[in-house]
Amino acid sequence: MSHRSECDELKEMFMQQLISLRDEKNQFLTAYFPNYGSRRIQVEKLLTSYTRMLEQLMERPPSEWRNIVLIGCGVMVTYMDDGMTESFTIVLPDEAQPDINRISFFSPIAEQLLMCTSGDLISMNTNIGAYQVRIDRIWWSEVNREVERGTAP
Numbered sequence: 001m002s003h004r005s006e007c008d009e010l011k012e013m014f015m016q017q018l019i020s021l022r023d024e025k026n027q028f029l030t031a032y033f034p035n036y037g038s039r040r041i042q043v044e045k046l047l048t049s050y051t052r053m054l055e056q057l058m059e060r061p062p063s064e065w066r067n068i069v070l071i072g073c074g075v076m077v078t079y080m081d082d083g084m085t086e087s088f089t090i091v092l093p094d095e096a097q098p099d100i101n102r103i104s105f106f107s108p109i110a111e112q113l114l115m116c117t118s119g120d121l122i123s124m125n126t127n128i129g130a131y132q133v134r135i136d137r138i139w140w141s142e143v144n145r146e147v148e149r150g151t152a153p
Contacts, residue, residue, distance in 0.1 A: 007062040010140065013072055014054055020092075022051035032093055032106075043106050046114070050105075053115055067118040069138055071105045075113055076137040080121070085136065090114065 020028060025047055033040035050071075057065055069075055069090065076087045088110065089102045096104040103110045108126045113135065116122055120135050 010062065010065060011058065014058055014070075017071055018051055018054060021047050022055075025051075046106065046111060050114060067138060069113045069116050069135065071114070072140065074137075074139045075135060077113070077133040078136050080132040080134060087137075088113070 025044070028047070029040055029044055033043060053068075054070070057068065071090055071092060074087060074089045076085055078085050087101060090105050090110045090113065091102050093104040093106065096102055096107070098107075105111065105114055109124065112122055112124050116135055118135050118138050121132055122135070123130065123132050
């Protein structure tokens with residue numbers, strides 16, 4: 001597959017995300033958070049930040065898309081306290097399969113990784129405690145294909 005069609009596929013995915021998460025935001029929120037409350041407000045803010053960043057990103061050259069954690073990306077992190085690594089694919093909620101590390105973008109871990117860049121150190125706060133991770137690698141996965149998107153220095 002050529003580099004150009006790879007970029008076209010990513011751009012098409014970003015456009016679909018903008019439609020679903022920006023243009024149809026209220027329907028999306030109602031589907032997953034039917035009751036108004038603090039969590040719905042928190043996810044709404046996340047959607048607003050993410051879609052604004054995605055709009056700006058699409059105006060830049062595709063080479064600048066490589067290092068940013070986006071919905072659909074694979075992410076490898078290193079836990080700074082013990083050096084262990086773990087990989088996740090950040091997906092839309094209906095594509096989540098936590099048993100194989102496909103996590104929804106509004107899960108506690110993915111939410112904190114979203115919009116970060118390769119090499120970033122992130123202080124994670126989850127229900128199991130606080131810890132620090134480093135984003136070591138970001139890639140785009142598709143069925144039977146993996147395309148490298150970035151590597152930490």
